[in-house]
Amino acid sequence: xxxxxxxxxxxxxxxxxxxxxxxxxxxxxxxxxxxxxxxxxxxxxxxxxxxxxxxxxxxxxxxxxxxxxxxxxxxxxxxxxxxxxxxxxxxxxxxxxxxxxxxxxxxxxxxxxxxxxxxxxxxxxxxxxxxxxxxxxxxxxxxxxxxxxxxxxxxxxxxxxxxxxxxxxxxxxxxxxxxxxxxxxxxxxxxxxxxxx
Amino acid sequence: xxxxxxxxxxxxxxxxxxxxxxxxxxxxxxxxxxxxxxxxxxxxxxxxxxxxxxxxxxxxxxxxxxxxxxxxxxxxxxxxxxxxxxxxxxxxxxxxxxxxxxxxxxxxxxxxxxxxxxxxxxxxxxxxxxxxxxxxxxxxxxxxxxxxxxxxxxxxxxxxxxxxxxxxxxxxxxxxxxxxxxxxxxxxxxx
Numbered sequence: 001x002x003x004x005x006x007x008x009x010x011x012x013x014x015x016x017x018x019x020x021x022x023x024x025x026x027x028x029x030x031x032x033x034x035x036x037x038x039x040x041x042x043x044x045x046x047x048x049x050x051x052x053x054x055x056x057x058x059x060x061x062x063x064x065x066x067x068x069x070x071x072x073x074x075x076x077x078x079x080x081x082x083x084x085x086x087x088x089x090x091x092x093x094x095x096x097x098x099x100x101x102x103x104x105x106x107x108x109x110x111x112x113x114x115x116x117x118x119x120x121x122x123x124x125x126x127x128x129x130x131x132x133x134x135x136x137x138x139x140x141x142x143x144x145x146x147x148x149x150x151x152x153x154x155x156x157x158x159x160x161x162x163x164x165x166x167x168x169x170x171x172x173x174x175x176x177x178x179x180x181x182x183x184x185x186x187x188x189x190x191x192x193x194x195x196x197x
Numbered sequence: 198x199x200x201x202x203x204x205x206x207x208x209x210x211x212x213x214x215x216x217x218x219x220x221x222x223x224x225x226x227x228x229x230x231x232x233x234x235x236x237x238x239x240x241x242x243x244x245x246x247x248x249x250x251x252x253x254x255x256x257x258x259x260x261x262x263x264x265x266x267x268x269x270x271x272x273x274x275x276x277x278x279x280x281x282x283x284x285x286x287x288x289x290x291x292x293x294x295x296x297x298x299x300x301x302x303x304x305x306x307x308x309x310x311x312x313x314x315x316x317x318x319x320x321x322x323x324x325x326x327x328x329x330x331x332x333x334x335x336x337x338x339x340x341x342x343x344x345x346x347x348x349x350x351x352x353x354x355x356x357x358x359x360x361x362x363x364x365x366x367x368x369x370x371x372x373x374x375x376x377x378x379x380x381x382x383x384x385x386x387x388x
Binding site for chain 1: 202203204206207210215216217218219220221223224225227228229231232235241242244245248249252253256321322325326328329330333344345347348349353354369370372373376377379380383384387
């Protein structure tokens with residue numbers, strides 16, 4: 001410990017230290033316990049001369065105070081850390097909830113917009129655009145049935161029943177918005193078929 | 198440098214989180230605060246605790262300290278409030294020992310508490326007091342005069358320089374050397 005530091009220490013008690021000297025000394029006191037102890041003893045000398053010494057001198061008074069401050073700050077920082085973690089979790093939950101709500105809102109908007117397309121405007125029913133299948137039906141995909149084949153198929157009771165059931169099921173559940181690219185509801189009349197057999 | 202300017206600087210640094218600065222403030226004022234608290238609180242250990250509590254409260258409240266008053270004045274009020282709170286809590290337990298709250302603040306000296314002194318406390322206090330007084334008697338006259346004017350009369354360096362008819366730098370040096378000479382005797386006592 002340089003003599004200069006001790007001299008500055010003495011002047012601290014007498015309000016005679018410049019800002020620069022204070023800064024320099026405080027920096028040294030941070031790591032020099034003896035410097036802090038000497039400040040305490042210099043202070044004690046003045047009190048002893050004035051007969052102002054307490055009954056019992058706690059030499060660890062300053063250390064105890066500073067330790068309590070550190071403990072208190074650690075507790076506060078631990079609490080703050082916990083709060084931050086909870087807030088972080090809450091933020092994640094809120095984020096996911098927000099995303100979910102956004103998706104739900106989008107679906108709701110689409111539904112509403114879609115529903116609004118059914119609303120009568122200008123006294124005319126505006127049908128929604130048909131949902132067209134993506135696959136383009138090629139000419140080769142179409143299997144044309146000859147009259148003879150159709151006649152043979154329909155004449156088979158089981159086949160006819162199955163076919164009728166299929167037609168009915170599709171007709172019942174088909175939406176007016178959706179076209180059935182591969183099915184055409186056909187009706188057949190006796191006069192169109194040769195029902196001799 | 199003026200009165201309390203160094204305290205202002207220490208407070209400013211402590212407000213920015215400089216623990217060493219607050220450490221210096223505690224070192225500088227802890228004996229005054231303990232003496233003050235002991236005017237209210239009879240028990241030594243309790244007085245130390247109350248005094249510590251006062252400093253902790255001061256640290257917590259530092260950010261609100263605007264410097265309208267001197268730091269010690271502000272600390273003084275905190276210490277008195279802490280001591281009063283202690284008395285309130287103790288008056289419910291041992292009213293016979295409690296100093297009346299309204300009277301305690303007006304006690305100018307610690308004489309009222311002498312009857313509660315413990316032999317061990319007296320021994321330590323007297324040892325320190327004797328050591329310091331013995332050491333100052335052994336000082337050269339110029340050092341003895343300088344330290345006496347400073348510590349007992351409360352004079353500033355400028356005032357001492359005028360009285361002793363010497364430069365202010367000489368005053369600084371004499372006071373420092375006086376303290377250093379006394380500290381040589383005091384250090385072994387405190388360990």
